[in-house]
Amino acid sequence: MFLEILQTLIKVLIVFSILIVAFGLAFYILLSRFSLPIYSQGDHLSFRTVPMSLLRTFTMMLGEIDFIGTYVQPYFREDDPTGADFNRTGFGGFESNKHLPFPVPAFVMLGIFMILMPILLMNLLIGLAVGDIESVRRNAQLKRLAMQVLLHTELERNLPKFLLEKVDKMEIYEYPNECKGKLGFLDLVIRKWFCNPFTEDAIDMVLESNGNDVFTDEIDKLKRKLNEIQIHLDHQFMFLRLIVHKMDIKTETDERDEGTSSNKELQFAPHLSKTFSPLVRHRFLTTKQTNKSKSSL
Numbered sequence: 001m002f003l004e005i006l007q008t009l010i011k012v013l014i015v016f017s018i019l020i021v022a023f024g025l026a027f028y029i030l031l032s033r034f035s036l037p038i039y040s041q042g043d044h045l046s047f048r049t050v051p052m053s054l055l056r057t058f059t060m061m062l063g064e065i066d067f068i069g070t071y072v073q074p075y076f077r078e079d080d081p082t083g084a085d086f087n088r089t090g091f092g093g094f095e096s097n098k099h100l101p102f103p104v105p106a107f108v109m110l111g112i113f114m115i116l117m118p119i120l121l122m123n124l125l126i127g128l129a130v131g132d133i134e135s136v137r138r139n140a141q142l143k144r145l146a147m148q149v150l151l152h153t154e155l156e157r158n159l160p161k162f163l164l165e166k167v168d169k170m171e172i173y174e175y176p177n178e179c180k181g182k183l184g185f186l187d188l189v190i191r192k193w194f195c196n197p198f199t200e201d202a203i204d205m206v207l208e209s210n211g212n213d214v215f216t217d218e219i220d221k222l223k224r225k226l227n228e229i230q231i232h233l234d235h236q237f238m239f240l241r242l243i244v245h246k247m248d249i250k251t252e253t254d255e256r257d258e259g260t261s262s263n264k265e266l267q268f269a270p271h272l273s274k275t276f277s278p279l280v281r282h283r284f285l286t287t288k289q290t291n292k293s294k295s296s297l
Contacts, residue, residue, distance in 0.1 A: 001136045008128050016121055020057055023113050028053035030106045031070070044070065061117040071110065074100040 031047040046056040077099065100106055136143075156164065 001133065004136060005129050005132050008132055009125065012121075012125060012128065019116060019121075020054065020061070023109070023117065024054035024057040025050070026109050027057060027106075030102050030109065031100075044074075046070075057113075060113065061121065063118055065110075065114070065118075067110075071100065071106065075103050 028047050028050055031044040032049075032053065045052075047053045
């Protein structure tokens with residue numbers, strides 16, 4: 001992430017270096033000492049040479065403009081008729097002979113510089129940095145996997161071949177009848193004291209102890225459910241028979257000779273005494289006799 005943001009910053013600075021050079025040379029001309037009369041010389045230490053002027057312009061881009069010391073005080077010193085502060089000793093023992101020979105161009109250039117560099121360019125850099133961070137965050141998972149692949153590839157190149165042959169096997173032979181619990185003396189101790197679960201005898205013992213109970217319980221549950229379903233079906237069938245007889249609906253099973261009974265009636269007659277009340281059984285038998293008499297007529 002840091003390298004990508006740094007790469008973006010370098011690209012932007014290369015593009016906007018034209019503005020840095022242009023403003024640096026402009027401030028060098030307006031504020032430095034060159035062949036002009038003594039009262040028209042700017043005499044600013046930070047703009048005395050071209051490299052120093054470019055460096056000072058770059059620091060001004062970061063926000064260190066020093067508006068009071070570089071522009072305001074020299075401007076009002078020019079308007080002082082007494083010239084009392086002309087030879088006043090400044091910081092570090094240097095004479096403070098700063099002046100602002102061209103105040104109007106200097107202030108205009110400063111305004112343009114503050115709009116373009118500290119405001120526009122810095123906000124642009126912040127936006128680019130945020131965009132780079134978002135793109136890095138979206139592609140972080142893929143980049144991590146790519147870095148892991150590169151790391152594994154480099155490890156495979158540098159590791160000896162005999163180690164890779166033991167790890168990366170193209171074929172594996174599996175023998176189903178071979179006992180897999182081969183742990184030597186440790187296997188004997190575990191088998192003796194803890195019933196080694198890696199042997200077939202222990203597996204059979206566990207299945208015999210636990211499997212039968214589980215399967216038996218499941219079978220009993222299924223049987224109970226089947227019995228309940230059968231009882232509900234019998235009830236539904238008897239209710240349907242009662243409805244059919246009550247509504248005098250004739251079916252193929254009802255078309256029989258007088259004095260004979262259907263197999264279904266004989267089959268479900270015992271269920272009447274078990275599942276229904278005496279009143280229901282009486283109604284059912286009465287309805288059946290009535291239907292028989294009607295069919296005989």
